[in-house]
Amino acid sequence: MSIYEIIGLFVFLYPLYMSIVWMIGGILFSLRREGKAEPRLEVCPYFTVIVPGHNEEQVIEETVLNLKDLNYPNYEVIVVNDGSTDATREILDRLVAEHSSWLRVIHLEPNSGKSKALNAGILVSRGEFILTIDADCLVDKDVLKWMAHHLVNFPRVGAVTGNPRVRNRTSLLAKIQVGEYSNIIGLIKRTQRILGKVLTVSGVIAAYRKSAVIECGLFDSDTVTEDIDITWKLQRKFWDIRYEPRALCWILVPETLKGLWRQRVRWAQGGVEVLRKHLDIWKDHRHRRLVPVYIEYVLGILWAHTFMAMVFLWLFFVVMDGVCRYAQVPVCEPVLAVYNRFFLGWNPLYPRWYGAILGLACLMTFLTSFFIDLRYENRAFVKYYFFVIWYPVGYWILSSLAAIKGVYNFTFRSKEVTVRWKSPDRGLHTLKSSSRTK
Numbered sequence: 105m106s107i108y109e110i111i112g113l114f115v116f117l118y119p120l121y122m123s124i125v126w127m128i129g130g131i132l133f134s135l136r137r138e139g140k141a142e143p144r145l146e147v148c149p150y151f152t153v154i155v156p157g158h159n160e161e162q163v164i165e166e167t168v169l170n171l172k173d174l175n176y177p178n179y180e181v182i183v184v185n186d187g188s189t190d191a192t193r194e195i196l197d198r199l200v201a202e203h204s205s206w207l208r209v210i211h212l213e214p215n216s217g218k219s220k221a222l223n224a225g226i227l228v229s230r231g232e233f234i235l236t237i238d239a240d241c242l243v244d245k246d247v248l249k250w251m252a253h254h255l256v257n258f259p260r261v262g263a264v265t266g267n268p269r270v271r272n273r274t275s276l277l278a279k280i281q282v283g284e285y286s287n288i289i290g291l292i293k294r295t296q297r298i299l300g301k302v303l304t305v306s307g308v309i310a311a312y313r314k315s316a317v318i319e320c321g322l323f324d325s326d327t328v329t330e331d332i333d334i335t336w337k338l339q340r341k342f343w344d345i346r347y348e349p350r351a352l353c354w355i356l357v358p359e360t361l362k363g364l365w366r367q368r369v370r371w372a373q374g375g376v377e378v379l380r381k382h383l384d385i386w387k388d389h390r391h392r393r394l395v396p397v398y399i400e401y402v403l404g405i406l407w408a409h410t411f412m413a414m415v416f417l418w419l420f421f422v423v424m425d426g427v428c429r430y431a432q433v434p435v436c437e438p439v440l441a442v443y444n445r446f447f448l449g450w451n452p453l454y455p456r457w458y459g460a461i462l463g464l465a466c467l468m469t470f471l472t473s474f475f476i477d478l479r480y481e482n483r484a485f486v487k488y489y490f491f492v493i494w495y496p497v498g499y500w501i502l503s504s505l506a507a508i509k510g511v512y513n514f515t516f517r518s519k520e521v522t523v524r525w526k527s528p529d530r531g532l533h534t535l536k537s538s539s540r541t542k
Contacts, residue, residue, distance in 0.1 A: 111410055116462065118407045122400075123465040126287075127472045129295025134476045137297075138349060143246070143253035151179040151248050152231030152314075156221035157239035161191040163356070164239050168199050168207065176248035182208045182225045187215030219323040219330040226314060226322060234312045237353065241308055242271070244352040251311035254346045262316035262343025263335065265293065265305035266351035267480065275359045276491065280499065283470050283492035285357075291473040293347040300393045302345050303375075303401060307331030309353045316343045327381065329374025336382045339394060352480060361502075368503060372510025375401060380514070408507035411500070466495060 153171055157164055164183070171181050183199075185192055196209045210224055226234060233255050237243060247266065254264045268289060270282045289306060296302040310331065317323075320337040327333045335345060358364040379401060385391040470492045478485060 111414060115407065115411050115414055118403060119462060120465050123469045126291045126295050127469055129298045130291040130472055130476055133294035133298050133347075138476075138479075143249045143350075145249060145252055145256060147256060148177050148252060149232040149256065150230055151176060151233050151235060151252065151311075152225070152229035153179060153181045153235045153237065153248075154184065154222060154225035154229065155181065155237055155239055155241075156184045156186060156218050156225065157188070157192065158186045158215060158218075158221075159188045159190045159192060160239040161188075161195060164192055165195050165199065167237070167239055167241060168196075168203075170242045172203065172206070173245070174243070174248055175245045176252070179248060180206055180208065180230060182210065182229060184210045184212060184221040184225045186212045186218070186221040217325050219325040222330065223322045226317060229314065232314060234314050234317065236307075236310055236312070238308045238355065240356045241268070242354045243309065247309075247351045247353065248311075250348050250351040254348060255311060255313055258344065258346075260342070260344045261346055262313050262338040262341070263305050264311045264346045264348050264351065265302070266309035266311075266353055267347075267349040268306055268308045268353050268355045269480065270357050271354035272356050272359065273488070276494070277361070277364060278357055278359050279488050279491040280494050281357045282485075282488040283474070284495065284499070286477045287470050287473040287492075290349065290477055291469065294349070294476075296397065297347045299396060301339055301397050302335065302347065303397050304329070304332040304335045305345060308355050309351065311351075313343070316341070327374050327377040328370050329378065332374050332378045333381065336378055336394070340382065340385065340391060342390075349477075349480065365502070365506060368506035369509045369513065372405075372507040373513045374510075376405065376511055376514040405507055405511065408504035409511075412504045412508060415501070467492070470495070 155164075155167060155171075160167075168181065168183060183196055185196055193211060196211075200207050200209045208228075210228065212221060212224060222236060225236075233252060235248065235251060243266075251264050251266070254261045268285060270278060270285055272278050273282055293302055307330065312334075316338055317334070320334065320341055320343075323330045324333055324337075339345060358367055379398065382394075382398075385394050385398065470489060474486065474489050
């Protein structure tokens with residue numbers, strides 16, 4: 105078997121195998137751990153909700169007011185304004201004057217980064233537990249109860265990640281991400297919890313035991329994804345990480361290719377930075393349950409590079425085949441021989457049976473995640489399934505290129521990483537009401 109055939113098998117078998125694993129894991133988690141029972145709480149320890157933000161004038165007021173009447177008796181809200189240059193400061197000052205009984209605001213100057221903004225909020229918090237959410241995140245009224253259920257009843261739980269749902273569903277990119285969040289965020293986290301360890305909490309919504317975060321040294325600013333880093337730091341201190349799909353929130357996702365590209369490159373770069381930072385888990389057998397998560401992420405990055413290498417090689421040989429046939433140049437014969445032997449039947453745009461199998465596996469994975477998540481959505485949720493056909497066509501290529509760019513940034517620009525941050529793409533328009541899709 106040639107090297108090209110081995111690579112081709114890897115490109116085909118890896119996503120097929122992972123799709124099967126995710127479907128089985130998601131179904132098992134749903135059957136065993138997702139029910140309609142209310143969270144059991146004999147006591148309700150004090151919670152602090154921290155909202156870091158930078159230039160959030162379009163969304164911050166809606167987010168803060170959404171936190172006013174949560175179904176939880178003891179909590180406070182701290183908004184950390186990290187060097188905003190728009191009207192965020194004025195909006196927050198007005199809100200804190202109107203709601204000083206439960207709302208506090210911290211203004212940081214200059215822009216210091218999300219990690220330091222979170223740390224500032226934690227250091228002045230009164231709560232035993234911490235909930236961190238993004239500035240565009242609208243949470244369900246019962247979110248603190250579901251988070252507290254794990255933190256109160258299981259003393260070794262250090263963090264609980266919630267279930268983000270997409271609320272801007274107008275553009276094609278946003279509609280595709282409705283399915284992606286159900287699949288990538290939901291199904292994979294369910295599977296990882298069945299296996300014991302998770303790659304990352306969702307930075308958009310996560311609850312922490314404050315003592316656990318302090319034991320880990322708070323959030324670090326040496327990676328561009330503080331959520332992945334704190335997850336690994338907690339697990340290396342043997343704190344348990346839970347996924348609670350009933351802790352719902354609604355978020356705005358990028359609706360431009362530029363915004364989506366920047367987000368995915370940051371995710372990829374942050375993941376590689378965390379892999380390097382925690383490379384020494386291989387030296388301690390007590391961290392052996394983290395090894396499968398580590399290997400799976402490395403294989404995912406390798407698959408992205410391999411897949412794009414095959415695409416570019418195929419394009420190269422197709423172009424060379426055309427040139428050689430028309431130019432009738434003898435030196436092209438070796439090129440044509442390689443193309444005819446290894447790439448004539450391999451076409452990423454019009455794949456044969458293996459492409460059909462991968463496409464079917466992808467659609468079955470999405471169908472599984474949609475079926476599980478129907479309990480958190482209304483019936484209109486089903487219509488977004490018909491948009492996920494674009495996922496294996498366009499998203500695999502975009503995600504693979506973003507992974508390659510993330511590795512490039514890590515390799516050649518790691519010393520230039522700045523702790524400053526920018527507010528991400530919140531979509532083509534900002535929702536002005538707090539209407540939800542549920």
